[in-house]
Amino acid sequence: MNIVIVDDNPINLMVIEKILSNKGYSHFIKLSSALELLDLLNVGTGAGPKEPVDLILLDMMMPEMDGLEACRRIQQCEELKDIPIIIVTALGDSNLLAEVLEAGASDYVVKPINKVELIARIGVALRLKHEKDWHKENDARIKSELELAKQVQSSVLSQPIHTDVLDISASYHPSYELAGDLYSWYRIDDHRYGIVLLDMMGHGISSSLVCMFISSVMQDTITRYVSPDLVIAELNRYMNQLNNRKNNSFSYYFTAIYLLIDTEAKTIEYVNAGHPPGMLFERGKPVRLLDQGGCAVGFFEQMNIQKMVFEYEQPIQLYLYTDGLLEAIEEEGQDETDKLIRELVSCSEEPELTCIIDRLIPPEIREEQEDDICMVMVRAK
Template identity: 35%
Template sequence: MSVLIIGGVSNDVLRLQKYFHRIDIKDIHCFTSPDAAMNYLLDSLKEELELIILDAKLTLKNCEEICQQINRLINWIDVPILLATTYEKTITIDRVFEAGIFDFILKPFDFTQFKTRIQVATKYQNEAKLRRQQESMIQKDLIVAKKFQKNALSPPLNLEYIQIDGLYVTSNTLGGDMYCWFKINEHLTAILLYDAMGHGIAASLVTMSVRSLLKGMITNLIDPVTVIRELNRQIYELFSDEDMDRFLMTAIYILIDTKNRTLHYVNAAHPAGFLFGKYGETVFLQANTPILGLFPTIPIIKKTIPLSGWHRIILYTDGLLTLNKQHNIDMDFFHSYASQENSYALQKFSQKYNLFDNDHSDDITVVSITITLQGR
């Protein structure tokens, strides 16, 4: 353990050193001022510091000056600071605690009191160090978990008549967004975008648990009503014993049939997607089914839209609504890039809002689908 004592050359500083030796702490560094300590204490020694004693004569006149010294020390290093002083006025005691000291050592020094104060500060510092180490490990695990979740997203799909790509921007915590798509056969392609309500590890676990079920569920059941019914049942049964508000899910499932030139979809309480036509017409894929996971069975409504020629579909999660104060979607932007490839349009959208340079409170996910029934 390494200790820093800041104070003028005096009997009090010498006595503090003597007391530290009595409790078997011998790695002691002494400087006359905070500036001297910060300027001349080597970085290698600074990393070993676990405690600072600021020896000062505290008065009403110099209270603010001492508080400034404390602030500089706190900004310099995160360890407990103990103020050794004789002054006990309430107004100054409150002020230096506000400035950030951990405790007092009152003069004239008493060894028993000194030992107790140092033991409490040392215990706090050890616990704080352990907590920081644990938080660092958690942050590393979260980074790995984010990468794992991102790797579960479907890669871009390029078929003769359908092209699909997605944009996924992680929040500052783990989130619940996920998208996937599957080519079922020569004519059928299925797309699912869903969002587990809530944030953090719990939402991510729900998302990944559901993701593991989807390939078999979608490729075997195919039909939107059947898929959403089974998805709702799985969510309800998997998480019905927990806090239900944390494990509900919104979803939009689309089945594109290029042979019959139709689009079938079910929107389970998810933000409305929109479909652009060749001549600028827009169709909203509104919610038509309750949220998933609240009840074991729910009424499910499938909508069918005829397709002709070229279409661009934009799906998204509610994190997109946080990008502006109006909490709405800039459809004009997506429409203006409708003639571009999906990946290019999504790239321009991310650049417009600097999505990858800012922290976000929620995941931001956008899926862009282009249908060209006349072929490429």
């Protein structure tokens, strides 16, 4: 543990060192001016201190630069502002405490120094620093684990599919928290694919874990039950099993849209479970909204599910998305769904989904969004 003592009077340096030595402190850096302190800390360079510093005892009145000015400059450096600073002064001004604290110091002591008071204030400052350091290390560990969880979560997302008759791709921009969006698609047979997009309630670790649980059962559910109404009913059963466990004081749910596309029969079957409506564009026909189906998955033990079926004749473009996308394009006085339809019509010639998303929501706007933004595009020839 390094304690830095800054005073232009050599006797004061010796006295403070003696007091601290008698209490078991053994590592000191003695400096005679505030400028030497700024040099030791590499103030303004962003490089961090030349040596580890745990506490600074800083004299108030010194030539060239006083202790308060030095304290202010140190506090302007993000990498230094957690180092506790105790101002040591001979002044007895009753307004000094406010001035010291405004400058960023942790505390102050008055000369002539009371040994008991100095040791007590140093003890308090070091305990607070220890707690801050612990929280910083813990926050860094949590951040690292969350980043790993994000990578694991991203690894289960489906890869694009490109065949002679079908293209499926996604553009996904998670928020800074763990995401609650999930998309998957699975080949049922030579000409049928099951495609799902869901949005788990909330964000963070708990929502992410529930999302991963659903991901783990998704493939088996879709390939076994195939039909949208049966798939959604089975996912609802899984969610109710999770919500009905003992000591579970919170219920989770998600919105979802699941569709089964048959490229040979040219049919689409779907169920929309409380999700923003998918949009189907077919050449020569008005846009069709995929908005029928039922409530969100996990709300009720038994769902009233309505499956919709329709045929297409011309090449189609189908877009599924989460509500984060609608929030990102929101404008006062405009209906987000109508606006999205207009934007997608203007982007119909864009070959890649990433280009469409860039036109809909520029990167600088996406970075400010608090919710996940996800869109799935299906093109059938």
